Amino acid sequence: MTALIDLAQKAAENALAMWGGRRSEITHLCWGTMTGAMHSPTIDILLTKRLGLSCDVERTSIEGMGCLTGYRLLNIGRQIAKGNPNARVLVVEGDLRSAIGNSLPDHAGRADIVAASLFRDAASAAVVSGEKLAEGERACYELICGKSRIVEGTEHLVDYRELDCGEIRLYLHKELPNAVGHAEPAFIKALIAEARASKADPPEVTEMDIACHTGGPRVLHEVAKAADATDEQLAASWAVMKAHGNLSGASNLSVLDYQNRVVENGRQWVLCLAMGPGVCIEGLLLQRVSSPPRITESLLRLVARFVSRASDTCPEGEAIEQRVLRTLRRSKSESAASIFEAVLADVEEEEEEEQEEADGIATSHTNDTLLPQKEDEEGKESACWRPKRPSPTHGGA
Secondary structure, three states: OHHHHHHHHHHHHHHHHHHOOOHHHOOEEEEEEOOOOOOOOOHHHHHHHHHOOOOOOEEEEEEOOHHHHHHHHHHHHHHHHHHOOOOEEEEEEEEOOHHHHHOOOOOOOHHHHHHHHOEOOEEEEEEEEOOOOOOOOOOOEEEEEEEEEEOOOOHHHEEEEEOOOOOEEEEEOOOHHHHHHHHHHHHHHHHHHHHHHOOOOOOOHHHOEEEEOOOOHHHHHHHHHHHOOOHHHHHHHHHHHHHHOEOHHHHHHHHHHHHHHOOOOOOOEEEEEEEEOOOEEEEEEEEEOOOOOOOOHHHHHHHHHHHHHHHHHOHHHOOHHHHHHHHHHHHOOOOHHHHHHHHHHHHHHHHHHHHHHHOOOOOOOOHHHHOOOOOOOOOOOOOOOOEOOOOOOOEEO
């Protein structure tokens, strides 16, 4: 469980940093997982203490909902925030799916091995707020509406349970993607109808992006078929799936994070879809209200440079994370893009100095003079979002 809590904490810290508010203002913590285990004190309590949240935070913990857990938590946060405009809800989903492989039956069959091989360990998180945003908080999406549905006659398609001997059994029927694809057109239609009943004006699905659970190629193809959508509309889902596989319930917010910070196509609406044991479908409809810092080519160059030159770029073996924190302290900025751009400027200047020294030219300026922010600047916007945020611990949504 230690590894699971570490993953969850990392994702939650990222989400809180993006949100930009004070963690003492978090009123609710919603935690979810599919990683079954008897654990007390419960993980939501341990997370509250690790994250330094108020001991009066209201906690909700859900288990066993599978690959739709992230969006189920987001819907719970939406319902809380709708009833309390001052609410600040931290939602965190984490799964240690390697536990399936560690608990296979002694005589595991082909189906057991394939099922265990599909999943990756992951955690993701987001902050949901009420309508009244405080100074420093930033909203990227408004949660227009959400919906849950149990699909009749499909309970036999997913079987996940602990056997009497303590082994874990996961069974996924080959007809599961087809059942999901068959049920989703009516579900999507009902979700959009609910949005329009609330006076929202969503476009047709063909004009939306779709952030879907990374359940595999067949699942994504069936979702696209059900929504009459193109693969390009599911670009974030395909990207996260190809990079990280099936992240179980953590995939939901990981895909939304990628959609939020990487995908740029001018579309303002996102249809969120996930499915889990039952079979159940979970969905939300989001509308963008602002854009977060983007992962630009310069930031990608920076990451590549750190990967390839960590030893000679960081003085005396200084860790990359320490370097970023050092730049953050000097720039006094909470914007992820500003932080990395500042580090990039820092690194590029060092390279210029190295080249000048190699050419016999002396330099006198300091790195501090090239930072894009000054220490006394105030009012920088946070990089966080309010679902009204790739990587397994990509942390924050």
